[in-house]
Amino acid sequence: MKIIVIGAAGTIGQKIVAAIEDGHEIIKVGRKSGDLHADITDPGSLKELFEKAGKFDALVNASGDVAYSPFRELDDSHFDVGYKSKFLGQVHLVTLGKDQINDGGSITLTSGILSHEFVPFGSAGSAMNSAIETFAQAAACEIGRGIRINVVCPGLLEESAKAYGSYFPGHIPVSGSKVAQFYKRSIFGVETGKVFLAIR
Amino acid sequence: MKIIVIGAAGTIGQKIVAAIEDGHEIIKVGRKSGDLHADITDPGSLKELFEKAGKFDALVNASGDVAYSPFRELDDSHFDVGYKSKFLGQVHLVTLGKDQINDGGSITLTSGILSHEFVPFGSAGSAMNSAIETFAQAAACEIGRGIRINVVCPGLLEESAKAYGSYFPGHIPVSGSKVAQFYKRSIFGVETGKVFLAIR
Numbered sequence: 001m002k003i004i005v006i007g008a009a010g011t012i013g014q015k016i017v018a019a020i021e022d023g024h025e026i027i028k029v030g031r032k033s034g035d036l037h038a039d040i041t042d043p044g045s046l047k048e049l050f051e052k053a054g055k056f057d058a059l060v061n062a063s064g065d066v067a068y069s070p071f072r073e074l075d076d077s078h079f080d081v082g083y084k085s086k087f088l089g090q091v092h093l094v095t096l097g098k099d100q101i102n103d104g105g106s107i108t109l110t111s112g113i114l115s116h117e118f119v120p121f122g123s124a125g126s127a128m129n130s131a132i133e134t135f136a137q138a139a140a141c142e143i144g145r146g147i148r149i150n151v152v153c154p155g156l157l158e159e160s161a162k163a164y165g166s167y168f169p170g171h172i173p174v175s176g177s178k179v180a181q182f183y184k185r186s187i188f189g190v191e192t193g194k195v196f197l198a199i200r
Numbered sequence: 201m202k203i204i205v206i207g208a209a210g211t212i213g214q215k216i217v218a219a220i221e222d223g224h225e226i227i228k229v230g231r232k233s234g235d236l237h238a239d240i241t242d243p244g245s246l247k248e249l250f251e252k253a254g255k256f257d258a259l260v261n262a263s264g265d266v267a268y269s270p271f272r273e274l275d276d277s278h279f280d281v282g283y284k285s286k287f288l289g290q291v292h293l294v295t296l297g298k299d300q301i302n303d304g305g306s307i308t309l310t311s312g313i314l315s316h317e318f319v320p321f322g323s324a325g326s327a328m329n330s331a332i333e334t335f336a337q338a339a340a341c342e343i344g345r346g347i348r349i350n351v352v353c354p355g356l357l358e359e360s361a362k363a364y365g366s367y368f369p370g371h372i373p374v375s376g377s378k379v380a381q382f383y384k385r386s387i388f389g390v391e392t393g394k395v396f397l398a399i400r
Binding site: 006047071074075076079083087088091095111114115118120122124126127128129130131132133134135137138139142 | 214251270274275276279283287288291295314315318320323324326327329330331332333334335337338339341342343
């Protein structure tokens with residue numbers, strides 16, 4: 001199977017590659033690293049990526065940002081970060097990727113636990129993580145040609161707990177290796193329109 | 201109680217006003233009709249609205265748009281309509297309204313059934329309805345001063361079934377009067393951070 005992994009050098013991306021590379025052709029994509037370069041906030045770079053990559057069987061994205069802000073200081077800029085990256089960036093992976101993906105292929109996107117659980121500073125992230133989860137579920141109904149679309153929603157990662165754990169009081173971290181299993185399930189399974197809560 | 205109703209002249213807005221006006225001071229707001237004028241897509245008009253209205257006890261919004269498009273023709277413009285209106289427009293009601301609302305007041309926003317059920321042409325609307333529902337739930341945790349925030353998620357309205365029913369195959373319409381009861385529950389009840397599914 002030919003599988004494109006965007007954000008392959010990231011904390012989750014590396015674990016995904018390790019979990020799926022055996023017996024498959026993996027095209028690792030990063031903004032500045034990997035086999036091919038692309039930035040999900042730049043649709044031109046995605047078009048170029050799909051042209052260079054050619055037909056493929058699975059697309060996995062483990063990149064995308066949201067902004068954190070104290071509630072009283074929220075302004076449009078905080079929402080715009082997530083809208084352009086986590087939301088529209090991943091929407092473009094579906095709308096541009098669908099023309100290059102083989103029949104029966106799969107697209108696996110990434111949200112984050114803020115769509116389901118609320119933490120201080122997190123409301124802009126909550127909104128945009130939720131938006132991409134719901135878009136993916138709707139798109140899975142409409143995309144056709146047997147193409148599946150799922151979203152993995154990772155909890156606080158063990159690997160990130162030192163840096164970000166204070167934003168997630170009481171959250172029990174999950175290992176990147178466990179999270180990677182949900183991507184594997186999406187890529188090689190039969191499910192579609194699912195949000196996999198990768199929190200334990 | 202002093203209650204601001206935005207979109208008061210609309211199909212749902214009229215039913216809300218009828219359901220809550222007895223014994224309360226209602227400030228009806230519309231783009232071109234009502235006691236005061238505002239457009240949720242124009243933050244300047246909202247600032248002016250809150251200055252003119254003064255302190256209030258409840259804010260209800262029954263306005264906001266999303267765009268419909270065939271899946272294969274989706275582009276950023278379809279998402280942007282909902283992002284600027286249904287999402288950011290209602291976010292601004294929270295971020296600007298919170299400084300004028302009395303302690304213990306309530307803010308009631310509107311999403312739409314596309315956040316939970318998927319129909320042809322609806323994926324951009326699904327995403328932005330979901331985003332505002334999740335933002336409201338997160339914001340309800342953080343807003344403080346006893347202020348409550350809820351979202352009413354109306355199904356296909358009986359009053360709109362003739363015009364829009366073909367987009368919602370198999371959906372059983374709900375009357376605007378029934379939908380209005382969920383707004384009443386949000387305004388005069390004790391619940392917060394809820395999404396009221398007003399579908400029957």
